[in-house]
Amino acid sequence: MKLALAVALVVSVSSAEGVARPSTGSGRPAATGSGRADADPVARIVTIDAIVADARGRPLETLKAADFELREDGAVHAVDEARFVRDRARLFAIYLDEYHVSAGAASDRVRRALTAFLDSSVGPGDRVVVLKPLDSLLKIEFVEDRTAARAAIASFEGRRGDYVPRTDYERELMAGTPARLEAARAQIVWSGLDALSVHLGTFAGQRKTLIMASEPFLAPPHRRGQESLATLESAIRAATRSNVSVYALDPAEDPPAGGSSAGSSA
Numbered sequence: 608m609k610l611a612l613a614v615a616l617v618v619s620v621s622s623a624e625g626v627a628r629p630s631t632g633s634g635r636p637a638a639t640g641s642g643r644a645d646a647d648p649v650a651r652i653v654t655i656d657a658i659v660a661d662a663r664g665r666p667l668e669t670l671k672a673a674d675f676e677l678r679e680d681g682a683v684h685a686v687d688e689a690r691f692v693r694d695r696a697r698l699f700a701i702y703l704d705e706y707h708v709s710a711g712a713a714s715d716r717v718r719r720a721l722t723a724f725l726d727s728s729v730g731p732g733d734r735v736v737v738l739k740p741l742d743s744l745l746k747i748e749f750v751e752d753r754t755a756a757r758a759a760i761a762s763f764e765g766r767r768g769d770y771v772p773r774t775d776y777e778r779e780l781m782a783g784t785p786a787r788l789e790a791a792r793a794q795i796v797w798s799g800l801d802a803l804s805v806h807l808g809t810f811a812g813q814r815k816t817l818i819m820a821s822e823p824f825l826a827p828p829h830r831r832g833q834e835s836l837a838t839l840e841s842a843i844r845a846a847t848r849s850n851v852s853v854y855a856l857d858p859a860e861d862p863p864a865g866g867s868s869a870g871s872s873a
Contacts, residue, residue, distance in 0.1 A: 669691075696732035697813070698734055698807065699818065700816070702818065703739050703763050706792040707823075708765030710769065716858040720858070731751075734751050741795065742799075744802050744806055794826070805845050815852065819854070
């Protein structure tokens with residue numbers, strides 16, 4: 608069960624990639640909408656998923672648009688409609704960014720948070736797939752069985768700062784200084800997220816969520832001739848076009864009591 612919001616966002620000429628964070632009133636993360644600046648202001652309808660429950664964990668079915676507040680960079684946007692959606696199967700893609708998660712405590716937090724998510728938030732009929740940066744998108748298969756997802760999460764261990772190659776691709780095509788390897792890793796992550804969002808967009812009419820487990824990192828600017836390569840901005844645009852809700856799980860430190868370390872960006 609969840610509440611779906613239809614939100615109209617107006618993006619002005621001067622707007623950059625934005626992140627809008629709706630307030631659910633429950634301490635749980637909600638997906639956000641983002642828009643791209645165009646030559647003229649653009650009105651765009653963005654559907655945002657929010658999970659809202661009372662103190663006993665029961666879904667709130669009678670909330671109206673006026674019960675929600677949507678902010679983007681501090682500016683309040685109008686919520687046009689709120690409607691309760693019941694018993695619709697969803698697609699969840701969990702992206703384990705092993706390149707930008709530290710080994711040890713941070714990786715343990717990823718495993719605990721995502722295992723709890725499978726137990727508490729993935730319902731009957733929902734389908735899940737777990738991916739890492741170098742996994743082939745040609746082999747994506749969303750399944751209701753949680754066995755493979757649990758195994759992939761349980762075996763996850765971050766590799767941030769560890770540049771020892773573990774695959775043929777890394778041995779043959781990723782070499783050089785740590786700075787060059789970090790640039791290559793960032794490019795792989797953004798390309799994977801971009802392609803995964805586009806792939807999720809092929810599931811028309813279904814609710815789609817992408818959860819990325821990663822610590823913050825900076826991607827180096829593209830050099831001349833690399834303008835067509837994927838970036839964070841292109842990945843967000845792909846998710847927006849595909850109507851994919853994106854949640855970011857930052858395991859760098861434990862979330863505060865009653866809060867969550869997951870934020871959302873598309």
